[in-house]
Amino acid sequence: MGLLDARVSNRNVLVTSVDNVMNWARLSSLWPMGFGLACCAIEMMATNASNYDLERFGIFPRSSPRQSDLMIVAGTVTMKMAERVITLYEQMPEPRYVLSMGSCSNCGGPYWHHGYHVLKGVDRVIPVDVYVPGCPPRPEALIGGLMKIQELIRMEGLGISRQDALKKLAEKSVDPQQVIDQVRKATA
């Protein structure tokens, strides 16, 4: 439902809301902070490379936190690194989004029980908007997560806070079992 899908009259006049235009602009040029922590970062790089081509969404990594609006936490966050992650997050301008990629940054991953050095979930130090499960997630999963971020941005607006937008998104959530059943029916 991009702007260009709307019917534009032949006089080049378009009636829409400020929210719509602003959000369209924001979600069409997400600039993630360019840093990776562990193996998930390799998948993130693969997603950025030509095969999966994130630039078609206007997404390409920036090397300065001051010019980034999205932080992809890709990989194991160690205690030593956690403080650096906080610093980077704090240097990003608002509105900013955080995508936690992979089991390690979601909940500590395989280090959950005995890893004395690993932060058990990056959401203990910075707020996370979207979690992408997997160890590591495939590029398709990351793209799915990024599209979720775009949906979230689309829901946000001048009068609608992040919390309300997240609530709206939750209402729209899909039951995975239903999808599986649908696919099974279609292929049967």
Next chain:
Amino acid sequence: MEESANQMSLAVQQSKTAYDNIKERFGDAISEFDANPTMPFFEVLDTKRWVDIALHMRDNSLLRFNYMACLSGVDYPEEGKLGIVCNFESIGHYAHKIAVKVKCPRDGGSIPSVSCVWHTANWHEREAYDMYGMVFEGHPDLRRILCPEDWTGYPLRKDYQVQETYHGIKVPY
């Protein structure tokens, strides 16, 4: 003894020859030879002479252990000791390999640093210090290398208790 020597594989026999050379020079400072086929080793009993032994191993024309493949830390709580295991090879000269064990007391013990003999030891000793807490005497830059500077305790000791919080962040799950 002859019989067991015959049963040794060629590789272990080569290590034994190298060991005999060191034993001849240092006598009681080192232990008997352990001829296990996986990694034959001896232990340095007189820890203070470790650097001399190391220099001899590197520079003697019959030994030429010019390559330190690895240095690992070990915790022996039942003996009250900490130790290191170093693996040596001789690249471009001989085919013999040998491991050397050096131990020190668990509380406040120290091992002489061999970072001036094999430069590889510099970071390896820092890692062993970081994980086990033994001091390497004469090391040029003995700081933690993996954990943050202000980390409490030595994580690979067998009785290690993880700290509750680190800079206000909860550590255990």
